[in-house]
Amino acid sequence: MVYNEIESAKREELEELELKRLQSTVERVYSLSTFYKEKFDELGITPKDITSLEDIKKLPFTTKKDLRAHYPFGLFTVPMSEVARIHSSSGTTGKPTVVGYTKSDMDVWDEVMARVFTLAGATSKDIVHNAYGYGLFTGGLGFHNGAEKIGAAIVPASAGMTDRQLMLMRDFGASILASTPTFALHMAEVAQKAGSDYLSHYKLKAGIFGAEPTSKGLKKEVSNAWGIDYHEVYGLSEIIGPGVAANCKESDLLHVFEDHFFVEIINPQTGESLPDGQRGELVITPLTKQALPLIRYRTGDITSITKEPCKCGRTLLRMESIVGRVDDMLIISGVNVYPSQIEHVIANTEGVTLNYQIIVDKHGHLDKLEIHIEVSDEIMTDSLGQMGALKKEIQHALLNNLYINAHVVLVQPRSIERSMGKAVRIIDKRKEQ
Ligand SMILES: [Zn+2]
Incomplete structure (x- = not known):
């Protein structure tokens, strides 16, 4: 069951509606927002240039920084008499959004x-x-x-x-x-x-x-x-x-x-x-x-x-x-890697814990990725042979799923340094060089 028929409309119908709405939004910001008027003028575009959904690529981006720079109401396009509700982010750093x-x-x-x-x-x-x-x-x-x-x-x-x-x-x-x-x-x-x-x-x-x-x-x-x-x-x-x-x-x-x-x-x-x-x-x-x-x-x-x-x-x-x-993304030898993807691989492996540390360094001109993972208490008492197999299994999974060559180091339970109770997840030594 859908709440609104539009949710199951033909894609052409949906996209036609989207284009109409995009055009009216572009008209709206161009005529009511100095911020957007200036951005459009800089790029040499007007609302008339938007004739297909593809044309959205011609338009400028907006970022959180823009919202902060116009704190609190600078980007609103209606007078306060038409505003019915105001919300705001928690703003852990600086002014809220x-x-x-x-x-x-x-x-x-x-x-x-x-x-x-x-x-x-x-x-x-x-x-x-x-x-x-x-x-x-x-x-x-x-x-x-x-x-x-x-x-x-x-x-x-x-x-x-x-x-x-x-x-x-x-x-x-x-x-x-x-x-x-x-x-x-x-x-x-x-x-x-x-x-x-x-x-x-x-x-x-x-x-x-x-x-x-x-x-x-x-x-x-x-x-x-x-x-x-x-x-x-x-x-x-x-x-x-x-x-x-x-x-x-x-x-x-x-x-x-x-x-x-x-x-x-x-x-x-x-x-x-x-x-x-x-x-x-x-x-x-x-x-x-x-x-x-x-x-x-x-x-x-x-x-x-x-x-x-x-x-x-x-x-x-x-x-x-x-x-x-985006802020957490690591680029390793040209491949985009997110720590959450590495965590996903670790979470799907038996015998290791989610206490891990990703260390990125340079080896000559090449990026080198090392992942230290604490094994579980049960594994520590087992033979070294099993550790070797476990290490290979994780390296294999990282290569197959994320296309990254990582050197995995299995370490003792509770041996990765904690800061405020949490293990420090990423150490990017390339930034220090
Ligand atoms: Zn569905």
């Missing part, structure tokens, strides 16, 4: 979140327990309004107070959980203390998780701990908040609500567009935003997209779970 919504922006947000709930199988009969934080962070209210829109009963629990959350979920019979994956896991651990049959006290059938990077392993853990379907939602406040994309029951890939958010994948170094299936930086142009329309916003998130049809009947293109951040 401020975003605004008109009434019509809020309607779009509610609608895409209603689509997310529908993707997860939620209906008006469900009780939604919302453990996302309410406040300036878009998570709490984003989920809240989407659940209301489909007519579900929403419990605005907000973050924190685990014991009380568990009591409410149990007593109210919540069927859908909305939270970060790590909080869901934490709640399961606390619930488990009450007895191994804890699951019999809860009625959860699905969870909608986001706002954190997630590995396949973590998804599985959360799904098993609660005995539920795991649905992932992707979003960012600069674009709308949660509700840019989410996965259906048929696939792990996330359907992008592209009638509102046009997505591209680019090479983060050159800015060139990459074909479907290739990993690169996700760039999003909201197509219907009124208060804060952004052109080609660089998310810094690494993923890939596909237009392959999905079994669920939706024609919306799909993206994979974010595999890493």
Whole structure:
């Protein structure tokens, strides 16, 4: 079941709508935003130059820096009398990123979140327990309004107070959980203390998780701990908040609500567009935003997209779970490598722990990659022969999956230096030379 027919429209129909909306967004920023007017003029382009979706490549990028430079409302294209809501990022460094919504922006947000709930199988009969934080962070209210829109009963629990959350979920019979994956896991651990049959006290059938990077392993853990379907939602406040994309029951890939958010994948170094299936930086142009329309916003998130049809009947293109951040990317002998991909290989190997360290160095002109991994306690007591096989297995997996030649060093449990409880993940010695 789709929430809106457009989700399963013919691709030509969808793309026709996208082009019309892109053109009106470009008109909008060109006539209402000095920032964009200047950028367009510099490049010698006007809204008339956008005659196909391909033409989006002619347009300039927008970055988080641009938003910060125009703090707080400099990029808004409506007067304050038309702004209905203001949210902001936590801003751990410097000024936060401020975003605004008109009434019509809020309607779009509610609608895409209603689509997310529908993707997860939620209906008006469900009780939604919302453990996302309410406040300036878009998570709490984003989920809240989407659940209301489909007519579900929403419990605005907000973050924190685990014991009380568990009591409410149990007593109210919540069927859908909305939270970060790590909080869901934490709640399961606390619930488990009450007895191994804890699951019999809860009625959860699905969870909608986001706002954190997630590995396949973590998804599985959360799904098993609660005995539920795991649905992932992707979003960012600069674009709308949660509700840019989410996965259906048929696939792990996330359907992008592209009638509102046009997505591209680019090479983060050159800015060139990459074909479907290739990993690169996700760039999003909201197509219907009124208060804060952004052109080609660089998310810094690494993923890939596909237009392959999905079994669920939706024609919306799909993206994979974010595999890493542009800032974390390592270039080793010309190959782009994300620490999360290396972690994935380690997580899928028996006998080693997730305490590892990636050391990149130069050997003459060549890059040299060394990965130190702590083995598990059981392995240490075994023969050295097994260690050799294990080391080869990991090196082989890295070469086959990531095309990287790494030298793996297996080390004793708890021997990698910790800083604030965490192992230092990456040491790039090339930068020190
Ligand atoms: Zn699908």
